[in-house]
Amino acid sequence: xxxxxxxxxxxxxxxxxxxxxxxxxxxxxxxxxxxxxxxxxxxxxxxxxxxxxxxxxxxxxxxxxxxxxxxxxxxxxxxxxxxxxxxxxxxxxxxxxxxxxxxxxxxxxxxxxxxxxxxxxxxxxxxxxxxxxxxxxxxxxxxxxxxxxxxxxxxxxxxxx
Amino acid sequence: xxxxxxxxxxxxxxxxxxxxxxxxxxxxxxxxxxxxxxxxxxxxxxxxxxxxxxxxxxxxxxxxxxxxxxxxxxxxxxxxxxxxxxxxxxxxxxxxxxxxxxxxxxxxxxxxxxxxxxxxxxxxxxxxxxxxxxxxxxxxxxxxxxxxxxxxxxxxxxxxxxxxxxxxxxxxxxxxxxxxxxxxxxxxxxxxxxxxxxxxxxxxxxxxxxxxxxxxxxxxxxxxxxxxxxxxxxxxxxxxxxxxxxxxxxxxxxxxxxxxxxxxxxxxxxxxxxxxxxxxxxxxxxxxxxxxxxxxxxxxxxxxxxxxxxxxxxxxxxxxxxxxxxxx
Numbered sequence: 418x419x420x421x422x423x424x425x426x427x428x429x430x431x432x433x434x435x436x437x438x439x440x441x442x443x444x445x446x447x448x449x450x451x452x453x454x455x456x457x458x459x460x461x462x463x464x465x466x467x468x469x470x471x472x473x474x475x476x477x478x479x480x481x482x483x484x485x486x487x488x489x490x491x492x493x494x495x496x497x498x499x500x501x502x503x504x505x506x507x508x509x510x511x512x513x514x515x516x517x518x519x520x521x522x523x524x525x526x527x528x529x530x531x532x533x534x535x536x537x538x539x540x541x542x543x544x545x546x547x548x549x550x551x552x553x554x555x556x557x558x559x560x561x562x563x564x565x566x567x568x569x570x571x572x573x574x575x576x577x578x
Numbered sequence: 579x580x581x582x583x584x585x586x587x588x589x590x591x592x593x594x595x596x597x598x599x600x601x602x603x604x605x606x607x608x609x610x611x612x613x614x615x616x617x618x619x620x621x622x623x624x625x626x627x628x629x630x631x632x633x634x635x636x637x638x639x640x641x642x643x644x645x646x647x648x649x650x651x652x653x654x655x656x657x658x659x660x661x662x663x664x665x666x667x668x669x670x671x672x673x674x675x676x677x678x679x680x681x682x683x684x685x686x687x688x689x690x691x692x693x694x695x696x697x698x699x700x701x702x703x704x705x706x707x708x709x710x711x712x713x714x715x716x717x718x719x720x721x722x723x724x725x726x727x728x729x730x731x732x733x734x735x736x737x738x739x740x741x742x743x744x745x746x747x748x749x750x751x752x753x754x755x756x757x758x759x760x761x762x763x764x765x766x767x768x769x770x771x772x773x774x775x776x777x778x779x780x781x782x783x784x785x786x787x788x789x790x791x792x793x794x795x796x797x798x799x800x801x802x803x804x805x806x807x808x809x810x811x812x813x814x815x816x817x818x819x820x821x822x823x824x825x826x827x828x829x830x831x832x833x834x835x836x837x838x839x840x841x842x843x844x845x846x847x848x849x850x851x852x853x854x855x856x857x858x859x860x861x862x863x864x865x866x867x868x869x870x871x872x873x874x875x876x877x878x879x880x881x882x883x884x885x886x887x888x889x890x891x892x893x894x895x896x897x898x899x900x901x902x903x904x905x906x
Contacts (some may be wrong), residue, residue, distance in 0.1 A: 425867070432614045432866040442618045 457513045457528040460487070460506055462546045465553075472525040474499045474552040478517035486510045487517060491552070499552035508534065509542035525553070588680045592669040599817050600810040605631045606854075607813075607861055614865035635806070643802035646709065653707035658800065658807035660700030664693045665811040668818045673748045675831045675845030686747035687739065690822060691732055694777065697815065698724040701786065701796050704808065708799035716795025719872060720786030723776050726879045731773035733887035737766045737894035738826045751830030758834070760827040765890050767827045769883055771859075774819040776875070779812065781864035785872055820856035821849070828852055 443450055462470045474491045486507040492500050515528050526546070536542055605620070605628065612619025620627030645654065670693075671686035673679045683689050698721045705717015739745060741763070742753040760767045776783040787795040797808045824830060830852075831845035841848070870878070 428866045429862060432862065435616050436610075436613045438616060440613060440618045441616050444618070444621060 452530045452532070456530055456532075457515045458532045459508060459513075459529050459534065460511065460517060460526050460546065461529040461531070462504070463525055463527050469553065470501075470525065470547050470550055471523055471553045472501065472504060472547055472550075473523055473554070474501050474504075475522065477520045477522060478526060481516045481520040483514065483516065484510050484512055498554065501547050501550050501552055503545050503549075504547035505543060506546050507543045508536075509539070523553070589666075592666060592680055596666055596669060596810070596814045596817075600813045601631045601635060603813040603816060603857065604634070604809075606857070607864075610858060610861040611865045614862065638803055638806040641802040643804065646799055648709035649799065650707035650709065653703045654799075655804075657700050657704035657707060658804045660703055661697055662700075662807045662811045664696040664700070665814040665818065667693045668815070671747055672818065672821045673751055673825065673830060674849050676748065676842065678846050679748065682748060683746065685745045687735060687745045687750070687822075687826075690747075690818065691728070691735070694815065694818065695724075695728055697811070704800070705796035708796070710799050712792040713796050713798050716786045716792045716798070720779060720796060722872070723783060723785065723875055723879075724779075726876060727773050727776040727883075730769060730879060730883040730887050731777055733884070733891060734766050734769035734773055735822075735826055736891055737763055740891070740894050740898050747825050747830070751825060751832055754829040755832055755838075758827065758829040763827060763894070765886070766894070767823075769887055769890070770823060770826065772878075772883060774823065775860065775863065776879070778815055778819055778860070780816075780860055782867040782870055783875055784869060785875065816857060816860065817853060820853045820860065823856050824849065824852040828856070 462472060464470050474489055476489050476491075479487045479489050484507075488503070488505045489501065490503040490505070492502060494500060513528065518526055518528050608630070609619040609627075620630040623630040623633050645651070668690050670680040671683045671690050673682075673686075679686075701720040701724075702717045705713045705715075705720070708714070708717075738750060738759050741759065742750045744750065744753075779786050786792075787797070792798070797805055800808060831841075831849040833841055833848055
């Protein structure tokens with residue numbers, strides 16, 4: 418049988434243990450936690466070494482996005498090269514799922530660590546990631562002989578045998 | 579010197595002590611509660627938030643003081659004073675050292691309890707006159723618990739009085755130069771602490787404020803310095819109850835094993851330090867336990883504390899008589 422009132426003493430003991438453990442508070446605006454490497458916040462466009470956005474305007478991310486927050490406004494030139502007028506992003510509706518980044522075949526966008534997203538003006542919740550820029554031309558590796566079968570086909574054959 | 583002037587100066591000293599105590603205790607409460615909850619407490623105003631309460635007092639002083647239309651004006655304006663004045667007057671009998679007391683009363687203990695029991699009247703006035711159902715509930719609860727627990731509080735101090743044979747607080751301290759009373763009177767100490775927690779509206783028994791149910795209880799319609807007075811008297815009562823605990827059970831301003839001549843120099847410091855330790859204990863309780871229900875409180879008071887107090891009083895009385903008989 419437990420002694421009457423031992424629960425009270427135990428409660429006091431626990432709160433004193435907490436007191437001696439020291440505070441775990443982080444004083445946010447003054448001290449900031451370093452985010453984990455794979456933290457997902459706003460979507461940002463990536464650029465190559467020359468500072469040119471590497472987006473090819475393929476539109477995969479736009480199709481993938483479950484919230485429809487990404488939109489591409491593209492014009493195709495005479496020589497079939499693309500020109501990105503607006504690659505727009507609705508920050509206010511984005512849920513930072515990161516599916517667009519996973520889907521992007523050229524690693525042209527990434528999830529940044531920019532988490533201080535409060536806005537004074539609601540209009541700034543929608544903005545362009547890329548504006549008025551020619552789409553990037555990916556360097557395609559042409560097969561050595563045009564008639565040779567493509568790589569995936571041979572792999573599937575290997576699996577079947 | 580003119581005795582009236584001396585009396586005025588003593589009252590002023592008491593007032594200064596009370597105000598300073600309020601500021602220090604509010605800071606202490608916020609820090610202690612914060613750290614008990616693994617938080618930091620105030621941090622930004624001054625070094626580790628030390629000037630925070632000064633800023634709060636300035637805010638209270640300069641704040642707008644609206645009066646709700648439906649209040650009973652006379653009672654509403656009188657209530658903070660009725661709460662504040664007894665808790666200032668209760669400093670009169672506290673012995674900070676052999677000579678440092680506002681008044682050396684032969685019935686010091688009785689005076690302190692008597693004047694403190696005026697506080698519920700002011701609280702009821704505040705709750706009643708606010709014309710607010712939550713305030714009224716808070717006031718009624720405060721009165722219910724404080725008047726009910728006056729009995730256990732007095733009864734738990736009586737064994738000490740029996741041992742000393744005097745109501746003078748200085749005599750009670752002097753009687754403890756060999757042995758602090760918390761050793762022979764440990765049950766009385768426990769009962770006294772519980773009863774004084776109720777008297778103080780401290781957290782396990784803070785139904786009269788009950789933030790989560792009654793907003794701020796009886797003080798919710800008050801603003802500015804009227805609220806400040808209610809708040810201040812609460813903290814001053816905390817100091818007085820802790821000071822009484824120290825005086826009755828922990829040897830007051832005296833320290834063991836140190837010659838009286840050396841002690842006399844820093845007796846007030848010793849008293850205040852001990853009092854603050856007891857206050858820390860009260861805050862520790864406040865940061866730990868959840869609130870009890872009103873019916874549980876009354877049950878504890880009438881069914882547990884009162885019989886326990888009477889039984890311990892009987893034991894002490896018999897023991898005192900036996901010791902006297904043996905000594906003779």
